[in-house]
Amino acid sequence: MVHDESRYPHSPDVAQRKQMDDGFSEGWGQHFQPCERHIVDIHTHLWVRNSDAMLQLTGEWFKRMSATRLERCVVLDGRAETLENISAVSEKDPRLKYFLWMDYDQPNAELVRKARAKGAIGLKMHNYKLMQKAVNPEVYLSPAWTEVFKACAEHKLPILWHVTQRYSESPGTGKPAMSYWKEQPGFDWNDLSKVKYPNRDMMAVFKTCMTNHRDVMFIGAHALHMGYASLSKLCQQHSNLHFDTAYAGILPYGQNMYPDDIREIRDYFLRYSDRILFGSDTILRANNVDWNLLSEDFLGHVRYIRELALPEDVLQKVMHENAERLCGLKPIVRIQPAGLVDFGPSTDW
Numbered sequence: 001m002v003h004d005e006s007r008y009p010h011s012p013d014v015a016q017r018k019q020m021d022d023g024f025s026e027g028w029g030q031h032f033q034p035c036e037r038h039i040v041d042i043h044t045h046l047w048v049r050n051s052d053a054m055l056q057l058t059g060e061w062f063k064r065m066s067a068t069r070l071e072r073c074v075v076l077d078g079r080a081e082t083l084e085n086i087s088a089v090s091e092k093d094p095r096l097k098y099f100l101w102m103d104y105d106q107p108n109a110e111l112v113r114k115a116r117a118k119g120a121i122g123l124k125m126h127n128y129k130l131m132q133k134a135v136n137p138e139v140y141l142s143p144a145w146t147e148v149f150k151a152c153a154e155h156k157l158p159i160l161w162h163v164t165q166r167y168s169e170s171p172g173t174g175k176p177a178m179s180y181w182k183e184q185p186g187f188d189w190n191d192l193s194k195v196k197y198p199n200r201d202m203m204a205v206f207k208t209c210m211t212n213h214r215d216v217m218f219i220g221a222h223a224l225h226m227g228y229a230s231l232s233k234l235c236q237q238h239s240n241l242h243f244d245t246a247y248a249g250i251l252p253y254g255q256n257m258y259p260d261d262i263r264e265i266r267d268y269f270l271r272y273s274d275r276i277l278f279g280s281d282t283i284l285r286a287n288n289v290d291w292n293l294l295s296e297d298f299l300g301h302v303r304y305i306r307e308l309a310l311p312e313d314v315l316q317k318v319m320h321e322n323a324e325r326l327c328g329l330k331p332i333v334r335i336q337p338a339g340l341v342d343f344g345p346s347t348d349w
Contacts, residue, residue: 008309009034009311009312010030010031010032010033010034011029011032011033011034011035011312012034012312013029013032014029014030014032017029033306033309034310034311034312034315035069035315036069036305036315036316036319036320037069037316037319037320037331038069038070038071038072038319038320038331039068039069039070039071039072039278039302039319039320040071040072040073040074040277040278040319040320040323040324040329041070041072041073041074041278041279041280041282041298042074042160042219042244042277042278042279042323042327043074043076043160043221043244043246043277043279043280043281043282044073044074044075044076044279044280044281044282044283044284045075045076045077045281045282045283045284046058046075046077046086046096046098046284047077047283047284047285047286048284048285048286049081049082049085050085051085051086051088051089053286054085054086054089054096055089055092055093057284057285057286057289058073058089058093058095058096058284059093060291061073061282061284061294062095064291064295065295065298068298068299068302070298071095071320071331071332072094072095072096072097072320072323072329072332073095073096073097073282074097074098074099074121074122074323074327075096075097075098075099075284076098076099076101076124076160077098077101077124078098078099078100078101078115078120078124079100079101080106080108080111083100083114083115083118083120084118086098087115087118087119087120090119091119094332095332097119097121097327097329098119098120098121099120099121099122099123099124099160100112100115100120100122100123100124101124101125101126102123102124102125102148103126103129104125104127104129104130104135104139104140105129105139107142107144107145107147107148108144108148109144109147109148109150109151110151112148112151112152112155112157113151113154113155116155116157120157121157121158121327121328121329122157122158122159122160122219122326122327123148123152123157123158123159123160124159124160124161125159125160125161125162126161126162126221127161127162127163127164127165127180127202128162128165128179128180130197130202131165131180131181131183131184131197131202132180132181132183132184133183133184134184134185134196134197135197136197137197137201137202137204137205137206138205140205140209141205141208141209146212149209149212149213149216150213152213152216153213153215153216156328157216158216158217158218158219158242158326158327159216159217159218159219160219160221160244161206161218161219161220161221162221162222163202163203163206163220163221163224164199164202164203164206164224164225164226165179165180165181165199165225166179166225167181167192167199170247172250172252173247173250175247178192181195181198184196199225203224206218206220207234207237207238210238210240210241211238213240214239214240215240216240217240217242217326218238218240218241218242219242219243219244219277219326220241220242220243220244221243221244221246221279222243222244222246222247222248222281223243223244223245223248223249224243225248228264228265228268231243231268231272232268232271232272235272235275241275242275242276242277242322242326243275243276243277244276244277244278244279245276245277245278245279245301245304245305245318246279246280246281246301247281247301249301249304249305250297250300250301250303250304251300251301251303251304251307252300253296253299253300256307257304257307262307262308262309265308266308266309266310269308269310269314269318270310270311270314273313273314273317273318274317274322275322276317276318276322277318277322277323277326278301278305278318278319278320278323279301280297280298280301282294282297282298305318305319
């Protein structure tokens, strides 16, 4: 069987070895697939307030994950009360960048401008409080929120928005059913039709915001808890829509994807390669950090992307270039793992 290099290209260096050095190394590493140059994780959390703890946690995380080519984390927890600390940490360690977090009931355009001046590269919004408290999502259509969106457009800040939430449980990701919704007053497991302001209501407001603010780039967290067919239609309607792969694209240890699923998902990634950003939803917290669990969870997201066998250009877009473009980031020189030093050739072996 002849390999279809046009559809599933190998890493560019495989072809280079056919020509370089008169083909001396042709066939060496023939199995190598394209590999990301580095990773920008657009969806990470840092649940500490103290700057020293922030530096310690992020430093430990990068030390552990440097072999995976993780170059940058974008943490989404730059709240008003932590702004000074997280901006100082971001300035000290270029591997960490942050979004300003703003809740539905605290729209503040001036805070957006202040955060931008202190290094914020985007705005994070989350609908979990609306789901829990049964708040009408049309609150985002208020004049105060309009000013927030205008401030984001002014400073070219993308908005990463957790808009919707699946109803079902998700054993593959370890997530329960009816997250956030079940906190609503009067919630009834036996009659889910009573859920107030369900996903379609949340989505309607999100689409209105994208339409009203076409100069703002929106990133739907967790692929908006929608299938790729629905996402495809949404991307066709809204040129400013992007989404991240956090928990929408994860391959648990020991599992493989079915070939027909790979074909379907891969075709979508090829078609909308400019819209997709790698994210893992990793949570770095001060106490009881299980580094092995965090590492495996992160690698599950990387495995998912690699299982798709994407071409070189598409892979680089998904794993770092799209995030760098939307957030105005320049790649940094990769920091070597602690203790990894090149001593040159040894004469002792």
